[in-house]
Amino acid sequence: MQPALADPLFNQSLEKGLAVLRAFDAAHPTLTLGEVAELAGMSKGSAQRAVHTLQTLGYVGKHPQTRRFQLLPKVIDLGFNYLAAHPLIRAAHPYLSQLAQSSGETASLTEAVDADMVYIAQFLTTQHIPVLTPVGMRIPMYCTSSGRAWLSTLPDAQVRSLLNSTPRTARTPNTLTSVNAILEHVALCRKQGYATNCEELFIGDMGIAAPVVNSQGRAVAAVHLSPPTSRWSLQEAQTKLAPLVIECARAISRSIAY
Template identity: 60%
Template sequence: MSDSNNPLFNQSLEKGLAVLRGFGAARRTMTLADIALEAGISKSSAQRMVHTLEELGYIRKHTQSRRFQLTPKVMEIGYNYLAADILVDVANPYLAELNQITGETINLTEPDGLDMVYVSRFVAPKFIPIHMPIGSRIPMYCTGAGRAYLSGLGDDEVHRLLASSKRVELTRHTLTDTAAIFDRVLTCRKLGYATNQEEMFLGDMTLAAPIFNSNGVPVAAVHVVVPTSRWTLQDAEDKMASSVIQCARAISNSIRTL
């Protein structure tokens, strides 16, 4: 949470970033009034922010609709993070190998707040029901990757993160009770991998394992997407769980030597 009372805190920068974050799949284009509302700032402040971002090339106004939209230059910021992320470079060969072994889509996610963020992805040649591009966010509480990451934390921190999560029932299979979710986290600690059975998207299951740094702190998770059109969860666990665990351990061992 930001400390806006700190004299070093730049509120103008905060507002500019709020404008950029206001855009998304549900708000691909916005009017100035829309931007002010989404960013939680006044219209005059939004006008200054938009003008600056437009001059810098991060926002443009559509010539016909006169609505504002993001430009591809925004991706430069995210790309710079990925380019500087040593974990992605180290993990990619292992992810590619797991992709070949399983024949299914493999993802690497890193924690951010109450979410896991996709930072690398090796897509299966077969059909997958859900497309999750790099930068997509998934909640920790109801995903295999999230539970795998949580399994590496202390109990108090796990309970704090679960209590802070909204725990929305995304499908009829979503676990929202903190005790039930915590049981899944404990199971992951015991088995070395976590599961998600259609809790976020129908037709989508995952197996995930945590990645640890040299201090034994969880820093990411690797997961394989298991479509219900091709797998039962039990069959996937029997045939893929050990490979997912081995992949996560190989990545963990590699980053410990850096």
């Protein structure tokens, strides 16, 4: 709630409403009013007013059996409008499709949000994948190929600052959490044009990613494939898939004019 103290135009009620919406996630699909208040960091009275408003507008409802609050399908409109109007997604569409077809693996486009990467487009194949990563899902930069690819376009000092300000939890026994170790992977991406991750976020899952840059050379997204360890070794993925990922990222970069 701190921005309201310094900004007379800041709407605290709107902030509270958005905090309520963000309280619901995969770990908390339904919530009581008290749980909403706790997760959103507000009083129960504020939570009640925000929930009632969102319920009246059709964004929140009650589960028919448990009578706990849950998000309603209307919430999807908020995210879909962003995706539908995004010029990068339209530009990347044919190249991602081609990448998925030529590689036989799921091809994704992610965008940076804070210290995470968010899936904004994805092409699935008929091949089995060990982990579902739908559009809208957030993954941390520090232990993912797409995050490292995006970080590779930044100066070392900025990368180090971002990593130092980010919790770096060991998601698996293979997760790199040392800032220096992650920086080595970022530097390697600058040299070879792609970044990797092998079972650092999910067991059985790898990533090969390359940055998408605009005309000023600034990263705007990252392209990545998700080859599972059941079908690929990291060396095979680097040899056969990395060139495809790099070319896809470069093609998208050439196609955008901002």
